[in-house]
Amino acid sequence: MSEFNLPIVDIAPFLGGDPEAKKRVAREFGDAFENTGFAIITGHGVPLELAETLYKTMTEFFDQPMEKKTVYTPPEQAKGRGYLPIGIESVAKTLSGETPPDLCEALVYAAPHRPESKNFWPDYPAPLAGLVKEWTGEINALSRHLARLSALALDLPEEFFEDDYSDPSLTLRFVNYPDQPVPPKPGQLRYGEHHDYGALTILRQDAAPGGLEVRDDTGVWREAPVVPDSFVINVGDLLARWTNNRWRSTLHRVSNPPRDLTGSTRRLSMVAFTGPNEHTEVACLPSCQSADSPAMYQPVTCGDYIMSKIKASHELSETE
Ligand SMILES: O=C(O)CCC(=O)C(=O)O
Numbered sequence: 001m002s003e004f005n006l007p008i009v010d011i012a013p014f015l016g017g018d019p020e021a022k023k024r025v026a027r028e029f030g031d032a033f034e035n036t037g038f039a040i041i042t043g044h045g046v047p048l049e050l051a052e053t054l055y056k057t058m059t060e061f062f063d064q065p066m067e068k069k070t071v072y073t074p075p076e077q078a079k080g081r082g083y084l085p086i087g088i089e090s091v092a093k094t095l096s097g098e099t100p101p102d103l104c105e106a107l108v109y110a111a112p113h114r115p116e117s118k119n120f121w122p123d124y125p126a127p128l129a130g131l132v133k134e135w136t137g138e139i140n141a142l143s144r145h146l147a148r149l150s151a152l153a154l155d156l157p158e159e160f161f162e163d164d165y166s167d168p169s170l171t172l173r174f175v176n177y178p179d180q181p182v183p184p185k186p187g188q189l190r191y192g193e194h195h196d197y198g199a200l201t202i203l204r205q206d207a208a209p210g211g212l213e214v215r216d217d218t219g220v221w222r223e224a225p226v227v228p229d230s231f232v233i234n235v236g237d238l239l240a241r242w243t244n245n246r247w248r249s250t251l252h253r254v255s256n257p258p259r260d261l262t263g264s265t266r267r268l269s270m271v272a273f274t275g276p277n278e279h280t281e282v283a284c285l286p287s288c289q290s291a292d293s294p295a296m297y298q299p300v301t302c303g304d305y306i307m308s309k310i311k312a313s314h315e316l317s318e319t320e
């Protein structure tokens, strides 16, 4: 399989503040989303040491026996928080009917920056809760930078999204893709093909085999390159709608590792789904419509839209 030559955008000059440099970075950023819906960013300012320590701590959390983890599984059926064992989610269901469950387990935090949010804070490993809180602050800061960068890239004033990101949406998803001693079922993947639901996804990849694949325009799945100390950023459905499809929400998935490998293929990724305030009305942006290209979508409220997608991706009983 060939690697996808996704654009690598160094955003440090944007954070530096020189107006010409900002415009240049914005152009690269916008081109990436118009062409492929994906960009790899470096120079993002999130401390590498924090990312590495959190990664190691999450590894220790997932290494525990199942019964230590399922105490953090919430009772509700559409699980947008807590520990999700293998078998609960089948993300490709958001696209089509029955698919086997994804071969991953996750620890999910819904809006961890809001004191009123009801999340689970495992007490083992001891540093986990503090690290997730620190990570939340860093990712929210990055999300705000990206909102300003997005505004410029979409030919809007840099502050355009300021009010919409005053209390932004954030879901953190730490995902463990275990080794696969038993061959997957036909059609079963580490994470099935899907579009992300929100505005921008911020993903810290792992270099393990069996990784992120993005579908190109010809329908071929191609591997996303793993760039040290970078984040993969991609456009979700909500942002594609907001931009009248000027920015693309591209299909992606996580493949199974090759079966002939003898070493570990375990993979852990740290994903953040970011977006505007829950009550933001997402209606076609002024710079994304014209007489020739009128608004294609009805306005939606950010929170309602994302919840409807989460529900579709879970095993729901007939009563829901
Ligand atoms: O783990 C990955 O590389 C990607 C996961 C993903 O696409 C998602 O969580 O939406």
Ligand SMILES: [Fe+2]
Pocket: 194, 195, 196, 201, 252
């Ligand atoms: Fe995704």
